[in-house]
Amino acid sequence: MPVAAARPIALSATERERLKKMAYGHKTEHRLRIRALVVLHASRGRSNARIARETGLHLDTVRCWRGRFADRGLHGLTDRKRSGRPPSFTALQVAEAKALACQLPAETGVPLSRWSCPELARELIARGITGTVSASTVRRWLVRDALKPWQHRSWIFITDPDFRSKAARVLDLYVRLWQGRTLGADEYVISADEKTSIQARCRCHPTRAPGQARAIRVNHTYGRGGALAYLAAYDVHHARVFGRTEPRTGIDPFMNLVAQVMTREPYASAKRVFWVVDNGSSHRGQKAASG
Incomplete structure (x- = not known):
């Protein structure tokens, strides 16, 4: 079965400069660094097999990123959007959690002065609004909200007439x-x-200094x-x-x-x-x- 020929890569001066920054920049992510190196090697006319040997990558990986760049240019080196894991909670459950956070606990019969995220999580489970939910999840919901009406500030009335x-x-x-x-x-x-x-x-x-596999004491x-x-x-x-x-x-x-x-x-x-x-x-x- 004949092997498909490697896609030819021709770089403009701008593309070559950006790829070099990606490949040799100190702050570049490793995955982007590898992809940029594949394209730079390919622009020098090297075969996919040789690039795979020199970079330690699988031949299919080299072929993938070479082809992605040939089709879409620099945009082809970024990850495609993924659907991700389906959400564990519905938008209605999140809204009900925020609505509960806006109420004083005394209004709902809970003996607290203010809600905390662990208490909110327990109350959501007790009311059957959600199944198991962690305090960190509740905290993340509240942080993402733009208005945050549950937050409050205290003040002191000025009593000095002067x-x-x-x-x-x-x-x-x-x-x-x-x-x-x-x-x-x-x-x-x-x-x-x-x-x-x-x-x-x-x-x-006295405090004990840290050692191998041992934290400071x-x-x-x-x-x-x-x-x-x-x-x-x-x-x-x-x-x-x-x-x-x-x-x-x-x-x-x-x-x-x-x-x-x-x-x-x-x-x-x-x-x-x-x-x-x-x-x-x-x-x-x-x-x-x-x-």
Whole structure:
């Protein structure tokens, strides 16, 4: 039985350049790299048998991609669309899952404040909406939806009657304004706050390094070394951070932070330095202001 002749391949300069990038590019997928190599070999007039030997591919594989390129060009080297596995869930089941996610659990008699994906999956099975369904499948359905009405945000009602005027002063300082005038080069804005109860811990046993077929080993138990407070000040316009640790928070520790910043240049000789703080007890009241 006669063997079909190999399809002749003639490449344009553009096609050859793109095929070389596919064949020798560092980020090219392996399957595309092999297909590009087959076509490049074929463009040099080599037989399918020789290409198969040099690339380690089956003769039918070489013949397939050579013919695909001869028929469709570069588009012939991409995978054809496949039907894939039939869906396990209907569009109606997915819609019912999303509708359930939009309801508060209390409305359906479930003793929860908010739905989680595992709880939604259990509820869908209990109601007979679906058969066995995993929490990851439910999560994937919800992520793909464009609106996501089940998501929520919390907020805090402002109770300070002077909030607008206080916020206006802070926001003006952040854009280098004070009482309608632009701050000078020798005027600075510092934002400060503190983080309380930072625990110092140490492992009771040393961590074991990873080895062959063995993950790193970290002892679960630890010893407590007390707690510290971290106080930080940030120069808003020059991106400078100043920090210190103290045994506890309070007016005196905060004043130590102020002294740490204000005794350094350029703040020590500045015309004015504005400090932006919250209403915490460490910097509220006449004692803190006079300190």
